[in-house]
Structure formats: structure tokens, C-alpha cells
Amino acid sequence: MTGRGRKKGEAIPQGVVGRLPVYFRYLSELAALGVDKVSSAQLGEALDFTAAQIRSDLSYFGSFGQQGYGYNVAELLQQVRQILGMNRRHSLVLVGAGNIGKAIGSYEWFRAEGFVIEAIFDVDPHLIGNIHGGCAIRPVSELKQYLLKRPSDVGIIATPKDAAQEVCDVFVECGIKGIWNFSPAQLDVPDDVIVENIHLTDSLLRLAFRLNEREQRSGF
């Protein structure tokens, strides 16, 4: 029931962390379709991983399958949820109510999974007071004061690059430990603060690189 118990305390490799949400996403789909069992071989086939890798990944956290049967979809999904820390509510604050901010703020899935945006901030005086996803937009000058009264789990940065580090500093000062950064800035934070970046430009450039590589390969 404990799986790879000997590894307790060891950090989980990046690769594993990266695949867990993929497992979650696919198991959710299977559950929604009413599928009730799945084997590591089937998961691997669908997600383009090897079966061994999936079993090895899961074994960092426990033993969730049954020999000769595979995994119960609902149960494994619940376990993955647990592993990802989804079984508690997370409070988020969002800074930046431009297009990206609005996109994030209106993603219903987040709220449904317990990631609740509690407040939205922006510098633009024209936006202040507007309601978005049930939240009034507040002036960013009040961010610090707000956070000191109502601590938050995650701070979202959806500002232009130039404002990003400044906002980040306020987050850190107010005790936020998780930052979700949509700006192209490379944020500087203390060791105990976790930053997850969505760098759109990096993503597009990786695509451009691979397109280019592909052309060289076939083109001539």
C-alpha cells in the first residue's frame, strides 16, 4: 500500500511532477466517460508514455493498482487529486485585468476545482470597480494592504513585463508562497517561494525552432 516507501523524503523529480497533471487530465476524461478500469499499458498508449514509466511515477506515492487487474479509474483519479494537493481550497489573487487576466479570471474550471480568485487588481483607473467573475477590480495600490488582511495561497501576475517584479515583491513580502507568472519577466524570489511560469513567447519560439528543424530535415 505504501509503494516506493524507501524514497520517502526524497524530492520528486521534475519529470514526474510534469506528468502528474497529464495523468489527472486523462483520468478525468475516462471517469467522465464512465470507464472504470485502466491498465498502465492502456494509459501509456493513450498518453504516449511507456507503461513502465507510469507505474514508476505512481510508485513514488504509493501502490494504487492491483495485479492482474490494473487501476480503478475513480480511485486512481482520487489518489492523483490527493497527490496534487487538490483536496483543499486554494485562494488566489490576480494582478492585471487585461486580456490575459480576464481569460484566467473567467476560466470556470479553476473555481470548480477549488482554485478561487478572491480579488483582482489593476493599475488602470478606468477598470476599478468593474465586476469580473464576481470580483470587483481594485486599485493595485491597495494590494499590499489587502494581502496583509487576507493572506492568499497563490498570486497571479498578469501584468506587462515592467510591472512584474514589483508585484512579485509585494506578493513575497505579504507571505505568498506560490506565484503563477504570465509575464515574460524572469522573477527573482527567495528559495522558499515557488514560481510557475507561463512564458508564451518561449512556447512560440520552441514551436518555431522545431518547425525550422523539421524543414531542414526534410527540405533538402
Add this chain to the structure above:
Amino acid sequence: MTGRGRKKGEAIPQGVVGRLPVYFRYLSELAALGVDKVSSAQLGEALDFTAAQIRSDLSYFGSFGQQGYGYNVAELLQQVRQILGMNRRHSLVLVGAGNIGKAIGSYEWFRAEGFVIEAIFDVDPHLIGNIHGGCAIRPVSELKQYLLKRPSDVGIIATPKDAAQEVCDVFVECGIKGIWNFSPAQLDVPDDVIVENIHLTDSLLRLAFRLNEREQRSGF
């Protein structure tokens, strides 16, 4: 001048591809600040990589530095641009004019770097004809016919999950070789088509996982 020439033809490892845009981003910053030289040690310090890794990454593509000096920023930036395939124009079509679509469409940096959105499509009849970033929004029913007349390098999927595969299939059918996917769908494409995903939910879940892990470590 050729660097690791012996490796010609070998595929470039994922890790290297992932770091190239980071180099590009930082070199752009240095160039904007007027810095004219940089060593692998300084790059490593700033970006949290080892100096050896940076030199090793670059050596896949050539020899761009000088012993005892380091790298000329402007020159290395130009080389990285070249490596990433940024020295040519890319045409993009965008499907989905919701918040995310609008965010992408209004990102000036893309256009400035030669990634030009040529057309925007949506299903919503209310949006048809609206101008966004210089583009009229067209009905998605015309997507195929449009692409057959005006081939495009990259197709962007900014639709809800349910429409994603369908749009993807049209892209593939019309010869698009690069797909930038913002939907949570796991797209099914032929081997010669490159998909670059921006999975917001995966990103948030990685953050949640690491926050959770952090708490276990320190919390008790």
C-alpha cells in the same frame, strides 16, 4: 566555427530546445541595456544554469564565443535568433476569439518578431466582422476554404476543449505543420505535425503540487 560538428543530423535534445528561448530572452534584455559582452559564467549566474551547460547547449549549433573574452551579446543574440528560425516571417491563423484568443491576438511582440496573425476565426455569429488587431473575425465555417487559398505556417487553437480536435483536423488537412494549442485537449496529429501546448490547468496543478510538497516538508 562549426562547434560540435560531429553531431550534425542528430536531433537536438528537448532540454536544449527548452533553454534556447530563455537564452534569447535574456540576451535581448542585455542587448537592450547596451551590454556588449557576456561570459557563460555570467549567463549561468543570471539564469540559474551551469556555465558548462550553456556552453554545451550552444555548441550543438556552432562556436560563437572567444576564449578569454566570452560572447559578444549582439552577435550571440543574432545567432540564437537564427537558430530559433526567427529570421523569417511566420504566418499564423487563430481560431477562437474569446479572452485567450484576444490576448494572443493583441500581443504586439509576436508581430514585431515576425509572427503575424493573418486571420481570426470564431463560431460566434456576434463576433463575425469585428476587427481585432487589424484582422476581421471570420466564421469558422470558412476556415478550410481560407487555408486552402492562403497556406499558413502555424495554426493557433484557442477554442473550448470540445472544438479543439475538430479545428486541429482542419489544420492538418490544409497542410499546417505547426499547431499552438491553448485548449486543454490532448490533440491527435500525424508524426510530421508539431504541437506545442499551453495547458493552463497543468501549469496550475504543478504549482499546487509543489506548494503542497513544500508544506509537507516544512509544515511538520
Add this chain to the structure above:
DNA sequence: TAGATTGTTAATCGATTAACAATC
């Protein structure tokens, strides 16, 4: 020249995979 830093090799480290005993 002396000092600095590259590009590359060899050594190390870590992640993936194949194989299989355990067992449902």
C-alpha cells in the same frame, strides 16, 4: 605576457526502460 574563458572530452549523475517475481 598573464589572465580569462572558450569548446570539448570524460566522468558523473539521474531518469527511463526492460524484465520479472509476486499475486490478484
Add this chain to the structure above:
DNA sequence: TAGATTGTTAATCGATTAACAATC
């Protein structure tokens, strides 16, 4: 029971790093 599939070990593979000769 026979067949299937797990969790885990050992082998393999690949990526990172340390070290250094080359040289600006």
C-alpha cells in the same frame, strides 16, 4: 487455475557537470 498486470529491481540510456587543453 491460467492469464494478466502490478510494483520494483537492475540495466540502459541520455543529460549534466567537472576538468582542461587550446587560445584569445
